[in-house]
Amino acid sequence: MNPASNEKIDQIFDAIYKEAEKRRNEFREDPGPKIHIGLATCGIASGALETKKAFEEALDEYNIEARIHTVGCLGHCYAEPVVVIDHPDSGFPPIFYHEVNAGKAKMLAKLFLKEGDPRFEHVYGAMEENDLIPSVMEFARFNREKRVVMEKCGHIDPEDIYDYIAQGGYSSLVKTLKLNSDEIIKEVQNSGLRGRGGAGFPTGRKWELAKSAGEQEKIVICNADEGDPGAYMDRTILESNPHQVIEGMAICAYAVGAKKAIIYVRAEYPLAVDIVTKAIRQAIELGLLGKSVLGSSFDLEIDVFRGSGAFVCGEETALIRSIEGYRGMPRHRPPYPVQKGLWNKPTVINNVKTLASVPPILDHGADWYREIGTENTPGTAIFSVVGNVVHAGLVEIPMGVSLRTLIFDICGGIPNNKKFKAVQIGGPSGGCLNEEFLDTPIDFDSLTEAGAMMGSGGMVVMDEDTCMVEVSRYFLDFTQNESCGKCTFCRIGTYHLLKILERLTRGEGEDGDIELLETLSKDIKAGSLCGLGKTAPNPVLTSIKYFRDEYEAHIYEKRCPALMCRPMIAFYFDLDLCARGCDACATCCPVEAVFTTSNRKKGVDQELCVKCGECIVVCPPEYDAVRKVSPPHLVPYIEKPPEKKKED
Amino acid sequence: MPKFLVDNKEIKAKQGTTLLKVCLDNQIYIPNLCYLEGIDPPSVSCRMCFVEIEGERQPVTSCTVFVKDDMVVKTDTPAVRQLQRTALRLLLSVHHVDCKNCQANKKCELQRMAKFLKVGLKPKGLGIYLREVEIDRSHPFLDYYPNRCVLCGKCVHVCREKNGQSALTFSKRGFDTVISFYGVRDLPTPECENCNVCIDICPVGALALKETQKEAVPNLQGEEDPNIA
The missing domain is CATH 3.40.30.10 (Glutaredoxin)
Structure with a gap:
């Protein structure tokens, strides 16, 4: 870049910044x-x-x-x-x-x-x-966080580009335009940034591979097809600070030599789609995107592509097929998208969080970024911590913080005096870890070693009332529904896993089921075509590994230790606690299974009970008389329920 | 011309050919369903054609490997057979095994692989799950048997190759995935009546001319497509 054009860039951006500053001061001084x-x-x-x-x-x-x-x-x-x-x-x-x-x-x-x-x-x-x-x-929930990507989230108006610029936004892009692409890639490489979509591939290296593809046209894609149950990091970032992602995309496009970029965002995120679309329009109006960005020779066009609801389209080759207009089915890699991607052009696909990490890196420098987090995984991790946890929400922490710190210190631990049981990291591809792993540091390598995976950042915390067999069933139900159906192992293999788990939760498990689950899982992992199938058995394998006793109880004792699987539990009222004359449970029971005993307490007609648990909810806490048992035959006999009158 | 070893046999082949093709050309059978020369990118969906290559951590699909000098390939290792047998058992667990009433009997790829891998056609240990729709009769000239289909996708490919636009597509997801004729009635000229490429390519007899073809229905009023909910 020659100094003359650098001056021009500065000039144009200064004018924009002054306007932003003016607006901010006007607001502040009001x-x-x-x-x-x-x-x-x-x-x-x-x-x-x-x-x-x-x-x-x-x-x-x-x-x-x-x-x-x-x-x-x-x-x-x-x-x-x-x-x-x-x-x-x-x-x-x-x-x-x-x-x-x-x-x-x-x-x-x-x-x-x-x-x-x-x-x-x-x-x-x-x-x-x-x-x-x-x-x-x-409060720990605030002071233990380290915000790099989410620094401005919740502080600025996502629909006002000047709000972002007044807080230093787009200055990294200005800096970028004055450097050559090798310097940018070098800086990103030095920062040690690894892809935040789950696999942790070094971002700088991906960019370099794309750049080395030569003069041909290239494409940058921001992958916002977030689909893990309970994960919403990408959505929140796009809704709260879309410009940081756009700025990251622009820097990436400049570095690899792309003129076209696409944000692939799920259609189920209508607000994110609106906000991003608006943000792009504003950026074009200010000359931060489009032809000759800030007066430089760099052109960039960004489009929004709405994914239509297939989880597998988060896999990069399926994502590409889906943009091309085909059914979203993964293909074999190599060739990797950086070699042959969208419309056969070299394509860089980065996650929202990865791209949003780029502007702060260029702003503060690679060394600053390296100081956050661990040696092998610098930077921060964003988790959506959900489930049985007091302060649920999005947490951005430096890599290397232990699970215990995250769950108990920062997020306030488990509510209702319940005990911690397991944490599911990495969504349907991740694993369930038990309390032995609470001191595991959070980074790509440690979590993979433990059998879970970093994933894109979904974290479900579970208390002692959660049945691990049911959790596995839930995740397998999800992956089976979301399997594209292309390859044998994923399409049929996960179906068998699901059917076996369904049997277990119904109390119809048989000797040998655990072993069958294990061998099938191993083959599915080794044999599947894409990441979805290769990781789908993880919830099963980890839960068997760390909670085998629960599987055994389901199979051999027909007992659900967490009292969750309905066919294996029964409800009754503790007559010492049940209050004479109280009708709370009887009035809310949807199937009229609660009857009044001869001494005006309550009993459950086991033949009618559907085990919905409504009676537990309404039983006044001062009585707390509802009890669950598993297996159901342990329910104490109270007295014969009255004959139901036949309806005429 | 690369020179390499497959099961201790020295083989020479042209640069740029896939290992699977070379093996098949040299009478080394590797079970496969979805491989067809010319599909680019290859489907790699049947997950049968595994081999072990020295230097690779685990078995790889031979239809995606291009031959290289000094490769050492083994097609018959315990790890390879384990994956192939599991894949075949999975395919058979959702297959309506009724060979004597099937047009593919005796030339069926599943029968061939079962014999080769020594797997019974009714594998033990896995439940049998069949799809509800036994025959999809929505096409004016063809019938489709979801419980025979292995979803190799060759029919979709050859139809597109021949007619420029495929009358068959994949539809639905997960276990419910099927081949569908969705939109076939909107095609400008459904060439299907005298074509049959899809029937000929199907390795398992999942596509067949309509029984009632003789009384044909030229007005294209087939039954409702069960895949359109």
Whole structure:
């Protein structure tokens, strides 16, 4: 690049940055209160739109001059809808409020915004250090995280490109345009960044392979076809900070010499599709994409392609087929997409998180990035921690943190005084690890060694009430449904695994089933065509390895130790605890299986009971009289249920 | 011209040929279902043609390997046979074994492989699962037997090669995956009446001319396609 064009790039970007700064200052210097509402899918699902509407109405009603700033997701799903209120006149720092429903919003508008009382009982914490309110940074859920990819998520308006630019956005792209592609690739290689889609392939090397394909046309694809049950990292990033991903794509395209890029995002993420599409349009308007980016000789066109709901299309060769208009079925590799990808052109396919890691790397330098995380896996990992865990949500931590720290310290452990049982990492391709592995550091190699895998970041925490056979069945049901049906092992093999597991959970297991599961699993792993089949048996193999006793109990004792598999359990009421005259269970039972005994307590007609567990939910906690047993014949005899009257 | 060893036999072959083709040309049988010269990229879907190659950690599919000088290939190792037998048993576990009423009897690839691998046609230990639809009669001239089909995909390929556009496609997912005639009635000229390439290529007799072909239905009013829900 010659200095003259560098100057031109700076000039054009300076003008954009000045505008962004002006807008930011205007917003900051506005003396009125600001209400930041998280409006990503998770917030909306918890009612954030109603919260926003309630604020708007209350501002009108009480005649308050305040600005509503819609932001993305902070990652604190357990606390949604999340609202941060910055009310400088009140003398309080910006305050984080959790679970703000419409009623709470109205109350806060009146009492805090109008009258200056922050309602301490509803405060979660302050967003900055101060003398009045404890800061959220004192909580492990906030201070143990290290945010690189999600740094700006939840702080900026994803639909306003200036918000991103004012916070330093697109400066890495400016830097990139002034370097040559080898320098960029070198920097990414030095950072040690590994693909965050699951396999952990070194990103710099992938880029170099694509670049070395020569002068021909190349393509960059951002893989946002996130499909693991319980995983939503990519969605949240796209909904909360789409420009960081776009910037990463632009840098990648520049480095490998591509002029075309595609974001492959699931159609089931309508909000993400909208936000990304809008973001691309804004970037084009400002000259950050399109012909002659920022006045340089680099052109880039980014399209959004909506995947239509096949999990297997997250596999790169299937993804390519699907963009080409064919049925999404994987093909044999090699040739790898970097050699022969979309429309037979060299194609770099990177995950959302990988691409979003690139701008901070170029901004702060490879050495800075290397200092985060471990030797072999520098950087951060983003997990969506869900299941039986107190502070569920998105967590970004440095690689190498132990599972124990993540689950117990950062995410608050297991709710309801239950015991930890297992953690499922890596979605349907990953494995279930038991408590022995709690001290395993989280990185690609350690997790693979333990039999799980990093995957793209789904993490399901399970407590003692979870049946591991049922969990395996659930995941196999998923993979079997999502198998493209192309290769024998995946199509038929996983079906057999599923059928055997279904038998086990019904109490129809036979001697030899565990061994059959194991041999079939091994062959499916070795014989399948693509990653989906090769990893599909992992939940079965790991759960057999670490929870074999549960499989044995299902087969030999027809007993479900976690009291979860319905055909193997029975309900009854502990007559010492059951309250005479209480009818809570009887009124909610959907099949009228609860009857009143001769001394006016309750019994269960085992022939009618469908084991839905509603009675446990409604039994008042002071009685807590409902009991489950497995196998069902252990249920104590109470008395004969009354003859049901025949309906006329 | 690369020179290499297959089962201790020295073989020479042209650069750029796949190992599977070379072996078959040299009378070394490797079980296979989906391989067909000219399919690019190869389907590699039947997962039968495994071999062991010195230097590779585990068995590889021979239809995706190009011959190289000094390769040492073994087609008959315990690991190879284990995978092939499991794959065949899986295929047979969803196959309606009714050879005497099947047009492919005696020339069926499944029979050949079962004999070669010493696997019974009704394998023990695995449940038998058949699809609900026994015969798909939605095509005006053809009948399709889902419970015979091994989904090798050769019919889809040859039809496209001959007619430019395939009258057959894959549909559904997982265990339910089948070959479907979806959209066949929208094709400009369904050449199917006098073509038969798909029937001829099918290794297991899953496609057949309609029994009632003599009374043909030229107005293309076949039955409803069961794959369109």
